[in-house]
Amino acid sequence: MGCRTVILISGSGSNLQAFIDTLHPEQADIVAVISNRADAYGLERAARAGIPHAVLSHRDYPDRASYDQALAALIDSYQPELVILAGFMRILTPGFVSHYLGRLLNIHPSLLPKYTGLHTHQRALEAGDSEHGATVHFVTEELDGGPAIMQSHVPVLPDDTADSLAERVRNTEHRLYPLAASLYIEGRLRLENGRALLDGSPLPASGLRLDQFEMDMRGNRND
Secondary structure, three states, X not given: OOEEEEXXXXXXXXXXXXXXXXXXXXXXEEEEEEEOOOOOOHHHHHHHOOOOEEEOOHHHOOOHHHHHHHHHHHHHXXXXXXXXXXXXXXXXXXXXXXXXXXXXXXXXXXXXXXOOOOOHHHHHHHOOOOEEEEEEEEOXXXXXXXXXXXXXXXXXXXXXXXXXXXXXXXXXXXXXXXXXXXXXXXXXXXXXXXXXXXXXXXXOOOOEEHHHHHHHHHHHHHO
16 A cells, blocks of 8 residues: 555545545555544545544643644554644644654645735735745644645635635645645655755745646656
8 A cells, every 4th residue: 555644634624535536545545534623524524435533632631732642642553654734723732743743744825934824815815915825835843834845826816805715725725735745655755954855856945836846747748
Protein backbone atom coordinates (compact mmCIF):
# COMPACT_ATOMS: atom_id res chain seq x y z
CA MET A 1 0.00 0.00 0.00
CA GLY A 2 0.94 3.64 -0.17
CA CYS A 3 2.13 6.25 2.30
CA ARG A 4 0.41 5.65 5.65
CA THR A 5 -1.62 8.82 6.17
CA VAL A 6 -3.75 10.08 9.05
CA ILE A 7 -6.15 12.95 8.33
CA LEU A 8 -7.43 15.25 11.09
CA ILE A 9 -10.77 17.05 10.66
CA SER A 10 -13.24 19.14 12.61
CA GLY A 11 -16.07 19.69 10.15
CA SER A 12 -17.50 18.78 6.77
CA GLY A 13 -14.40 17.05 5.46
CA SER A 14 -14.56 18.35 1.89
CA ASN A 15 -10.76 18.24 1.61
CA LEU A 16 -10.80 14.75 3.09
CA GLN A 17 -13.19 13.79 0.30
CA ALA A 18 -10.78 15.26 -2.24
CA PHE A 19 -8.03 12.96 -0.91
CA ILE A 20 -10.36 9.96 -1.04
CA ASP A 21 -11.44 10.77 -4.60
CA THR A 22 -8.05 11.82 -5.97
CA LEU A 23 -5.30 9.68 -4.48
CA HIS A 24 -5.18 5.96 -5.10
CA PRO A 25 -4.53 3.77 -2.02
CA GLU A 26 -1.19 2.82 -3.56
CA GLN A 27 -0.27 6.50 -3.24
CA ALA A 28 -1.90 7.48 0.05
CA ASP A 29 -3.14 4.74 2.32
CA ILE A 30 -5.49 6.70 4.60
CA VAL A 31 -5.21 4.57 7.71
CA ALA A 32 -7.39 6.79 9.94
CA VAL A 33 -9.53 9.91 10.10
CA ILE A 34 -9.63 11.59 13.51
CA SER A 35 -11.95 14.41 14.58
CA ASN A 36 -12.15 16.50 17.72
CA ARG A 37 -15.92 16.83 17.12
CA ALA A 38 -18.35 13.92 17.14
CA ASP A 39 -20.73 15.77 14.80
CA ALA A 40 -18.14 16.32 12.06
CA TYR A 41 -19.68 15.24 8.74
CA GLY A 42 -16.23 14.14 7.58
CA LEU A 43 -16.60 11.09 9.84
CA GLU A 44 -19.49 9.94 7.67
CA ARG A 45 -17.34 10.43 4.58
CA ALA A 46 -14.68 8.23 6.16
CA ALA A 47 -17.25 5.57 7.08
CA ARG A 48 -18.61 5.49 3.53
CA ALA A 49 -15.08 5.01 2.20
CA GLY A 50 -14.36 2.22 4.69
CA ILE A 51 -11.66 4.23 6.48
CA PRO A 52 -11.14 3.70 10.23
CA HIS A 53 -12.23 6.80 12.12
CA ALA A 54 -12.23 8.04 15.68
CA VAL A 55 -13.37 10.97 17.81
CA LEU A 56 -11.12 12.50 20.44
CA SER A 57 -12.96 15.44 21.96
CA HIS A 58 -10.88 18.32 23.25
CA ARG A 59 -13.65 18.95 25.78
CA ASP A 60 -12.58 15.83 27.65
CA TYR A 61 -9.17 17.30 28.53
CA PRO A 62 -8.29 20.09 30.96
CA ASP A 63 -5.87 21.93 28.70
CA ARG A 64 -4.39 22.07 25.23
CA ALA A 65 -1.17 20.24 26.17
CA SER A 66 -2.92 17.20 27.65
CA TYR A 67 -5.24 16.98 24.66
CA ASP A 68 -2.37 17.15 22.20
CA GLN A 69 -0.51 14.43 24.09
CA ALA A 70 -3.55 12.15 23.86
CA LEU A 71 -4.05 13.06 20.21
CA ALA A 72 -0.44 12.25 19.37
CA ALA A 73 -0.75 8.90 21.12
CA LEU A 74 -3.87 8.08 19.10
CA ILE A 75 -2.27 9.18 15.83
CA ASP A 76 0.90 7.19 16.56
CA SER A 77 -1.15 4.04 17.14
CA TYR A 78 -1.75 4.08 13.37
CA GLN A 79 1.99 4.46 12.60
CA PRO A 80 1.59 7.24 10.03
CA GLU A 81 4.23 8.52 7.67
CA LEU A 82 2.20 11.66 6.95
CA VAL A 83 -0.33 13.66 8.98
CA ILE A 84 -2.77 15.92 7.13
CA LEU A 85 -4.70 18.76 8.76
CA ALA A 86 -7.89 19.09 6.73
CA GLY A 87 -9.99 21.70 8.47
CA PHE A 88 -8.76 20.69 11.93
CA MET A 89 -9.75 23.75 13.94
CA ARG A 90 -7.23 23.54 16.74
CA ILE A 91 -4.10 25.56 17.48
CA LEU A 92 -1.45 22.93 18.09
CA THR A 93 1.10 22.99 20.88
CA PRO A 94 4.83 23.25 20.11
CA GLY A 95 5.38 19.74 21.46
CA PHE A 96 2.83 18.27 19.06
CA VAL A 97 4.24 20.15 16.09
CA SER A 98 7.80 19.15 16.99
CA HIS A 99 6.79 15.49 17.19
CA TYR A 100 5.51 15.52 13.59
CA LEU A 101 7.82 18.19 12.14
CA GLY A 102 8.46 17.57 8.47
CA ARG A 103 5.53 15.19 8.05
CA LEU A 104 2.67 17.47 9.09
CA LEU A 105 0.84 19.46 6.37
CA ASN A 106 -1.91 22.07 6.54
CA ILE A 107 -4.00 24.06 4.08
CA HIS A 108 -4.88 27.68 4.85
CA PRO A 109 -7.43 29.78 2.90
CA SER A 110 -5.22 32.71 1.98
CA LEU A 111 -2.11 33.50 -0.03
CA LEU A 112 0.27 33.23 2.90
CA PRO A 113 1.97 35.13 4.43
CA LYS A 114 -1.18 37.25 4.03
CA TYR A 115 -4.03 36.74 6.49
CA THR A 116 -2.98 34.15 9.00
CA GLY A 117 -5.73 33.10 11.37
CA LEU A 118 -9.46 33.45 10.76
CA HIS A 119 -11.84 35.41 8.47
CA THR A 120 -9.38 35.42 5.59
CA HIS A 121 -11.94 35.96 2.83
CA GLN A 122 -13.51 39.01 4.47
CA ARG A 123 -10.06 40.43 5.18
CA ALA A 124 -9.04 40.03 1.53
CA LEU A 125 -12.20 41.87 0.45
CA GLU A 126 -11.69 44.67 2.96
CA ALA A 127 -8.10 45.11 1.79
CA GLY A 128 -9.24 45.48 -1.83
CA ASP A 129 -7.11 42.57 -3.03
CA SER A 130 -7.36 41.65 -6.70
CA GLU A 131 -6.63 37.98 -6.05
CA HIS A 132 -7.00 35.53 -3.21
CA GLY A 133 -6.40 31.83 -2.76
CA ALA A 134 -5.12 29.02 -0.57
CA THR A 135 -1.74 27.74 0.58
CA VAL A 136 -0.54 24.26 1.47
CA HIS A 137 2.39 24.47 3.89
CA PHE A 138 4.47 22.51 6.32
CA VAL A 139 3.30 23.07 9.88
CA THR A 140 5.76 24.72 12.25
CA GLU A 141 5.31 26.30 15.67
CA GLU A 142 4.42 29.65 14.05
CA LEU A 143 0.67 29.79 13.38
CA ASP A 144 0.11 29.46 9.60
CA GLY A 145 3.78 30.35 9.24
CA GLY A 146 5.45 27.18 8.01
CA PRO A 147 7.19 27.04 4.62
CA ALA A 148 4.77 27.17 1.70
CA ILE A 149 4.57 24.24 -0.70
CA MET A 150 1.93 25.25 -3.25
CA GLN A 151 -0.68 28.00 -3.70
CA SER A 152 -3.87 28.32 -5.73
CA HIS A 153 -4.95 31.76 -6.98
CA VAL A 154 -8.43 33.02 -7.79
CA PRO A 155 -9.54 36.50 -8.91
CA VAL A 156 -11.52 38.66 -6.51
CA LEU A 157 -14.61 39.79 -8.45
CA PRO A 158 -16.33 43.16 -7.98
CA ASP A 159 -19.53 41.62 -6.61
CA ASP A 160 -17.84 39.05 -4.37
CA THR A 161 -19.00 38.43 -0.84
CA ALA A 162 -16.96 36.55 1.73
CA ASP A 163 -19.13 33.49 1.02
CA SER A 164 -18.79 33.59 -2.76
CA LEU A 165 -15.04 34.13 -2.52
CA ALA A 166 -14.73 31.30 0.00
CA GLU A 167 -16.57 28.94 -2.35
CA ARG A 168 -14.26 29.80 -5.26
CA VAL A 169 -11.18 29.24 -3.11
CA ARG A 170 -12.59 25.98 -1.72
CA ASN A 171 -13.07 24.60 -5.22
CA THR A 172 -9.37 25.09 -5.93
CA GLU A 173 -8.38 23.54 -2.60
CA HIS A 174 -9.75 20.19 -3.71
CA ARG A 175 -7.18 20.11 -6.54
CA LEU A 176 -4.44 21.87 -4.62
CA TYR A 177 -4.18 19.82 -1.45
CA PRO A 178 -3.95 16.27 -2.86
CA LEU A 179 -1.53 17.44 -5.54
CA ALA A 180 0.75 19.19 -3.03
CA ALA A 181 0.61 16.20 -0.68
CA SER A 182 1.45 13.84 -3.52
CA LEU A 183 4.86 15.53 -3.84
CA TYR A 184 5.61 14.43 -0.29
CA ILE A 185 4.17 10.97 -0.86
CA GLU A 186 6.40 10.54 -3.95
CA GLY A 187 9.48 11.42 -1.87
CA ARG A 188 10.12 14.62 -3.81
CA LEU A 189 9.23 17.07 -1.04
CA ARG A 190 10.85 17.52 2.35
CA LEU A 191 11.42 20.08 5.09
CA GLU A 192 15.06 20.77 5.83
CA ASN A 193 16.52 23.53 8.01
CA GLY A 194 13.25 25.41 7.96
CA ARG A 195 12.90 25.35 4.17
CA ALA A 196 10.69 23.37 1.81
CA LEU A 197 12.77 21.50 -0.74
CA LEU A 198 11.44 19.95 -3.95
CA ASP A 199 13.77 17.49 -5.65
CA GLY A 200 16.52 18.87 -3.42
CA SER A 201 16.05 22.53 -4.42
CA PRO A 202 14.45 25.21 -2.20
CA LEU A 203 10.96 26.28 -3.20
CA PRO A 204 10.12 29.99 -3.56
CA ALA A 205 8.86 31.66 -0.39
CA SER A 206 5.28 31.47 -1.73
CA GLY A 207 5.68 27.88 -2.94
CA LEU A 208 4.67 26.57 -6.36
CA ARG A 209 1.71 28.02 -8.26
CA LEU A 210 -1.00 25.42 -8.82
CA ASP A 211 -1.94 26.71 -12.28
CA GLN A 212 1.67 26.70 -13.48
CA PHE A 213 2.35 23.28 -11.95
CA GLU A 214 -0.74 21.78 -13.63
CA MET A 215 0.31 23.34 -16.95
CA ASP A 216 3.78 21.82 -16.64
CA MET A 217 2.25 18.42 -15.81
CA ARG A 218 0.08 18.56 -18.94
CA GLY A 219 3.08 19.54 -21.01
CA ASN A 220 5.13 16.63 -19.65
CA ARG A 221 2.32 14.18 -20.47
CA ASN A 222 2.17 15.49 -24.04
CA ASP A 223 5.91 15.24 -24.64
